[in-house]
Amino acid sequence: MTASDLWHLVFGRLGLQSLPFWDMIQHPTPSHIINGIIATGAAAVVVIGALVTVFLITKYRKWGVLWSDWLTSVDHKKIGIMYIVLAFVMLARALIEALLIRTQQADGLNGGFLSADHFAQLFSTHGTIMIFFMAMPFLIGLINFVMPQQIGARDVSFPMMNSISLGLTAAGAALVMVSLVLGKFETGGWTAYPPYTEAAFNPGPGVDYWIWAIALSSIGTTMTGINFAVTIYKKRAPGMTLFRMPLFTWTALCTAILMIFAMPPLTAVSLMLALDRYLDFHFFTNGMGGNMMNFANLFWLFGHPEVYILILPAFGVYSEVFSTFSGKRLYGYTSLVYATMAIAVLSFTVWLHHFFTMGQSANINAVFGLLTMIIGIPTGVKIYDWLLTMYQGRVRFTVPLIYALAFSVLFVLGGLSGVLLANPSIDFQVHNSLFLVAHFHNMLIPGLLFGMLAGYHFWFPKAFGFRLDERWGRLSAYLWISGFILAFFPLYALGLMGMTRRTVSYFDPAYTPWMLVAEVGALVLTAALTTLVIQLIVSIRERKANAVPVGDPWDGRSLEWAIAAPSPEWNFPVIPTVTDRDPFAVAKAQHTAYQSPPAYEDITLPTNSAMGMIICVVGGLLGFALVWHMWWLAILSALAVPVAVIAKSFDTRTEKVIPAAEVRQQHQAWLAQARQETPISRQLETSPDNHGLADNTIAEAST
Amino acid sequence: MSAGNVNTEALKHPGINLGEAHGEAHTQAEGVVFGFWVFLMSDFILFGLLFATYATMVDHTAGGPGPKALFDLKSISIETFALLLSSFTFGMASLNLKHGERRKPIILWLLATLMLGLIFLGLELHDFSSMIDKGAGPWRSGFLSAFFGLVPLHGLHVATASLWLIVMLVQMGVFGLTPRVKTRLLRLGLFWHFLDIIWVGIFSIVYLAGLS
Ligand code: HEM
Ligand SMILES: [Cu+2]
Numbered sequence: 085m086t087a088s089d090l091w092h093l094v095f096g097r098l099g100l101q102s103l104p105f106w107d108m109i110q111h112p113t114p115s116h117i118i119n120g121i122i123a124t125g126a127a128a129v130v131v132i133g134a135l136v137t138v139f140l141i142t143k144y145r146k147w148g149v150l151w152s153d154w155l156t157s158v159d160h161k162k163i164g165i166m167y168i169v170l171a172f173v174m175l176a177r178a179l180i181e182a183l184l185i186r187t188q189q190a191d192g193l194n195g196g197f198l199s200a201d202h203f204a205q206l207f208s209t210h211g212t213i214m215i216f217f218m219a220m221p222f223l224i225g226l227i228n229f230v231m232p233q234q235i236g237a238r239d240v241s242f243p244m245m246n247s248i249s250l251g252l253t254a255a256g257a258a259l260v261m262v263s264l265v266l267g268k269f270e271t272g273g274w275t276a277y278p279p280y281t282e283a284a285f286n287p288g289p290g291v292d293y294w295i296w297a298i299a300l301s302s303i304g305t306t307m308t309g310i311n312f313a314v315t316i317y318k319k320r321a322p323g324m325t326l327f328r329m330p331l332f333t334w335t336a337l338c339t340a341i342l343m344i345f346a347m348p349p350l351t352a353v354s355l356m357l358a359l360d361r362y363l364d365f366h367f368f369t370n371g372m373g374g375n376m377m378n379f380a381n382l383f384w385l386f387g388h389p390e391v392y393i394l395i396l397p398a399f400g401v402y403s404e405v406f407s408t409f410s411g412k413r414l415y416g417y418t419s420l421v422y423a424t425m426a427i428a429v430l431s432f433t434v435w436l437h438h439f440f441t442m443g444q445s446a447n448i449n450a451v452f453g454l455l456t457m458i459i460g461i462p463t464g465v466k467i468y469d470w471l472l473t474m475y476q477g478r479v480r481f482t483v484p485l486i487y488a489l490a491f492s493v494l495f496v497l498g499g500l501s502g503v504l505l506a507n508p509s510i511d512f513q514v515h516n517s518l519f520l521v522a523h524f525h526n527m528l529i530p531g532l533l534f535g536m537l538a539g540y541h542f543w544f545p546k547a548f549g550f551r552l553d554e555r556w557g558r559l560s561a562y563l564w565i566s567g568f569i570l571a572f573f574p575l576y577a578l579g580l581m582g583m584t585r586r587t588v589s590y591f592d593p594a595y596t597p598w599m600l601v602a603e604v605g606a607l608v609l610t611a612a613l614t615t616l617v618i619q620l621i622v623s624i625r626e627r628k629a630n631a632v633p634v635g636d637p638w639d640g641r642s643l644e645w646a647i648a649a650p651s652p653e654w655n656f657p658v659i660p661t662v663t664d665r666d667p668f669a670v671a672k673a674q675h676t677a678y679q680s681p682p683a684y685e686d687i688t689l690p691t692n693s694a695m696g697m698i699i700c701v702v703g704g705l706l707g708f709a710l711v712w713h714m715w716w717l718a719i720l721s722a723l724a725v726p727v728a729v730i731a732k733s734f735d736t737r738t739e740k741v742i743p744a745a746e747v748r749q750q751h752q753a754w755l756a757q758a759r760q761e762t763p764i765s766r767q768l769e770t771s772p773d774n775h776g777l778a779d780n781t782i783a784e785a786s787t
Numbered sequence: 788m789s790a791g792n793v794n795t796e797a798l799k800h801p802g803i804n805l806g807e808a809h810g811e812a813h814t815q816a817e818g819v820v821f822g823f824w825v826f827l828m829s830d831f832i833l834f835g836l837l838f839a840t841y842a843t844m845v846d847h848t849a850g851g852p853g854p855k856a857l858f859d860l861k862s863i864s865i866e867t868f869a870l871l872l873s874s875f876t877f878g879m880a881s882l883n884l885k886h887g888e889r890r891k892p893i894i895l896w897l898l899a900t901l902m903l904g905l906i907f908l909g910l911e912l913h914d915f916s917s918m919i920d921k922g923a924g925p926w927r928s929g930f931l932s933a934f935f936g937l938v939p940l941h942g943l944h945v946a947t948a949s950l951w952l953i954v955m956l957v958q959m960g961v962f963g964l965t966p967r968v969k970t971r972l973l974r975l976g977l978f979w980h981f982l983d984i985i986w987v988g989i990f991s992i993v994y995l996a997g998l999s
Contacts, residue, residue, distance in 0.1 A: 241818045241819075241822060242822060306829055309829075310822055310825045310826055310829065311822075313825055314818055314821055314822040314825060317821065318817060318818040318821060319818070344825060344828065344829045344832075345828075345829070345832055347829075348829055348830075348832040348833040348836065349832070349836055351833070352833055352836045352837065356840075356936060359925070359932070359936065360932075363925065363926070364925070364926035365925045365926065365932040365935070365936070366847075366849070366925075366926070366928060366929045366931075366932045367840070367844075367929070367932050367933070367936065369929075371849070372849045372926075372927075372928055372929060373844065373847030373848060373849035373851075373928040373929025373930055373932075374847070374929050374932070375843060375844060375847065375929060378840055378843060378844075382836060382840075385836075726950070730954055733954065733958070733971075734958070734961070736962075736967070
């Protein structure tokens with residue numbers, strides 16, 4: 085056996101050519117050098133970032149804390165926070181990539197500085213990351229953190245499975261990050277349509293990175309959906325009927341149901357593409373009876389419900405934000421619930437609008453076009469409900485509300501462009517153009533990202549016990565909003581002028597001015613993310629002044645505000661009984677909040693488990709081994725999964741008991757503090773006087 | 788006794804005997820079993836998609852062999868019989884689990900189920916290898932890709948269920964019939980019957996329709 089044979093046996097097809105600077109050394113032309121420097125720089129950021137993190141953790145001796153308080157924790161709140169941390173890291177990367185895409189196109193008249201291949205990797209990773217590793221972790225994290233507290237539960241139904249889901253998602257994200265350092269990512273966009281992504285045209289590791297990142301995270305998300313749905317059906321506090329659930333929980337339920345039904349097509353389609361590539365199947369190949377339209381159908385059977393998985397939780401956040409910051413009960417609660425359910429059901433009936441141009445009959449297009457337009461109706465209902473919630477309310481202009489207001493205007497505009505696109509004859513004109521890119525960013529940035537950021541500001545004090553800095557928060561919100569408008573409204577014009585999406589360069593000088601405006605927008609968006617980081621640092625530094633230990637900084641309405649901030653590990657010392665919608669607002673109005681229960685009981689909580697981390701590492705290794713054809717590692721890690729699961733099933737120490745005395749002591753200390761604090765009025769909401777006890781002498785503005 | 792799970796009345800799970808003194812076990816069984824039903828629905832979608840793919844590709848033989856040239860009804864019938872019978876034997880195990888407290892009959896019925904499952908798998912593997920010997924592997928055509936996407940997926944599920952069954956036999960020995968073991972057996976039963984239903988679909992849509 086030669087050395088090279090041995091190398092292949094151990095490292096598969098990994099080699100020097102997989103390093104990001106290899107091209108540049110082999111072919112030192114200016115173009116290769118520029119692309120090589122950018123790729124190497126990005127790889128260096130990943131490697132150095134990882135090393136610095138490891139160094140800091142070691143220096144401050146935090147490995148133990150990280151392991152036992154976070155990575156192996158099955159507490160839904162901590163898992164939720166870890167999901168959101170992952171989302172922010174991935175947001176930073178995908179936003180930098182967007183800035184690069186924009187810069188290339190601003191400079192793209194007759195050329196630009198990036199190679200076509202490099203550019204294609206950028207939009208593919210940007211789209212893949214934003215959807216699967218920014219948006220999904222963010223909303224799953226938020227639901228994880230908030231939903232059990234809103235329904236008066238102590239955890240989700242399957243806490244360990246929750247940690248495994250996180251592990252699978254993190255493993256997928258890790259694969260995308262590793263692709264910056266070793267090899268290249270896929271170049272076929274976030275949708276990875278075959279036959280282009282088949283082995284015949286793309287034999288390299290790029291598509292395989294996409295496949296395994298998607299397969300891992302989609303399995304994790306299916307499990308998350310099951311977990312959330314079962315939790316909401318089975319673990320609500322006594323008295324909390326379905327129609328007493330907060331709207332955020334309703335949207336969480338609908339999202340969970342969508343996950344259960346819409347993720348399997350994604351898992352299936354990614355694995356079928358893998359079979360084509362690895363085992364010479366012919367699901368989607370050009371010849372031998374393959375049918376690439378099956379890929380489009382299966383992908384969008386997932387893809388359209390996915391956009392509602394993304395948007396519904398944000399709708400839930402906005403519902404909470406509008407009613408809390410208007411000091412009013414949500415207007416049209418029932419209609420909002422039915423509208424949410426209607427959207428969830430209809431979302432399965434419109435997938436074909438993503439490929440009107442791909443050859444089916446005009447009648448089929450017409451049916452799907454009409455169904456698409458119908459979804460606009462329940463969405464419109466919601467917008468009116470939110471506006472009417474503010475009507476005659478005592479509206480406070482806080483950061484979450486700023487996002488919500490921007491959303492209510494911008495989302496309608498995006499929806500209007502969507503109704504245009506739903507008309508097949510119009511879609512034929514602008515299909516695959518920047519008009520479409522403008523449309524979906526116009527839905528996803530106000531309808532997802534702003535919602536998540538609003539939720540982040542709203543519930544941050546509940547998670548960490550102090551408010552985020554309001555001034556930096558406002559600045560950041562205004563930058564996000566104006567940056568978005570500058571970056572994407574020009575794309576509507578460009579699309580109508582005929583500029584296609586995923587274009588590395590162009591020859592029409594009329595595009596350039598619009599491109600420059602969009603570039604300014606991308607810079608503003610980068611500034612927005614920077615201010616968000618500054619805000620976090622400033623807030624941590626001033627955490628003493630902004631502390632809200634009593635736990636109710638916004639005069640909240642649902643159960644999560646009725647407990648301390650940060651929430652106790654067991655959430656509720658005693659499981660509350662619910663008699664109304666907005667139970668905590670009602671309790672405050674009737675002066676029955678902050679009372680000692682007649683008795684405390686022992687509380688059973690799940691114990692820590694390393695399963696999530698084991699599955700994360702083993703799953704990540706499996707994906708990596710398959711990408712690089714390291715078969716021995718693939719077999720070992722594939723076997724490790726059932727071994728770990730079976731071994732775990734013999735472990736009976738899965739629960740720990742918190743003695744009633746400890747619960748009592750902690751709860752009584754908190755109650756004593758609540759009695760000491762002065763309740764503050766809403767004018768002082770964003771001042772250091774706010775310690776989390778709301779003045780409820782002013783009656784409800786209106787109900 | 789935990790105060791954390793008193794959110795539903797202590798429902799008794801109809802399919803299983805968790806003992807009178809175990810109100811809590813019943814409440815927990817509720818959530819676990821319901822969760823498993825939801826998982827089965829999700830898995831059902833997965834099979835549904837592969838059935839749909841198969842239906843669109845059954846004619847895409849690319850000049851290669853089609854269903855008539857490949858399927859052997861005799862072997863398929865024995866497989867079907869074995870699998871349906873295994874649902875019956877698992878049913879007997881469940882009845883013993885519900886009405887008896889003795890481990891032995893449960894173990895015997897489960898062993899019978901396992902044997903039938905393994906017979907099914909053995910025959911199925913034999914079918915696949917004889918197809919491949921005829922040059923009819925998944926690489927031959929779109930039709931065969933769809934076939935080898937769908938049918939072995941079911942086989943993989945049966946193999947997983949068999950492994951699970953072996954683990955449960957061991958756990959019955961190690962732990963006895965604890966509520967945890969019982970709810971696991973209950974879920975395994977659901978899984979087993981679910982795979983039977985899928986097989987009925989495969990038998991009719993792939994094999995019978997293919998040979999007709
Ligand atoms: C925050 C600022 C953002 C900027 C500046 C930005 C910019 C861009 C640009 C320039 C493209 C390429 C357009 C083309 O094909 O020519 C793109 C594509 C895309 N973006 Fe964004 N984006 C942003 C946020 C988001 C968010 C929040 C999401 C989703 C949650 C998202 C999802 C996508 C997707 C799916 C694509 C398509 C990728 C493909 O062509 O396969 N983006 N974005
Ligand atoms: Cu759609």
